[in-house]
Amino acid sequence: MAKRERRWVRVKALTKEDKAAVTATCERFIAETLKPRFLPEIRPTQFNFPVDILGKWRGSKYSFITRYRSGYSDNPGAEFDSAFTRLDHVEESHSEIRFDMMWHRHTGQWWCLHSAVTLEEALRLIETEPMLQPIS
Template identity: 70%
Template sequence: MPKPKGSWVRVRELTKEQKAEIGAVCERFIAERLKPRFLRRIRPTQFNYPVDILGRWRGRRYSFITRYRSGSPDNLGEEFESAFTRLDHLEGHLAELRFDVFWHRHTGQWYRLYSGVTLDEALLLIEDDELLHPPI
């Protein structure tokens, strides 16, 4: 049932310090888990090929991103990024930090796979669920 207009809802926004701490945990996860597993070495091809895995905040969302480089003679060396998994901070949880875990579909739309998980649970899901792996 929708909330009546003008009603108040308490939310817990992330502070800069919390974002920095979560970002550091995610960067460590990328460096220690994702890169060794999915990007052991860069293999240039005549098509687009992955050169890096990184993470970035955008508002209350933290995205896991693959950076690609083009091997095509038309645009040789140009790079672009594509997000493959996203964590959305749930501001309605006041007791502890919770996230929704989203998968980036080939259609360009985001699809929520898991809801209300802790950061540690989210990172385990990214490591175990094939849909959340980088498309390499």
């Protein structure tokens, strides 16, 4: 197995204002693009089924998450979250905030698909690339 090349990047911590701006943009994207396209209505099943799409910060990483509800008879109504795409903050330029686009593999590992993209580019990639979208 090939070793992943390591590189050093300068990372400037996100301010509260930066995080608030990213959160507002991502929440608008979720409400106006992802939910209408991938979760127009909640369809209960006897298995796990999606009930919401949301976003959440964890340190300098913003995750896009699908919330599922169980339809199984032994734990009906139990809910859990499953992230499908993550934006890892990296800043190689002082002029704008940039992110690495991470894809959540079936193995539980995160894999970088795109490096150092702007928030606008990241949202466009989520909208157009099936690997970065929630399972519908």
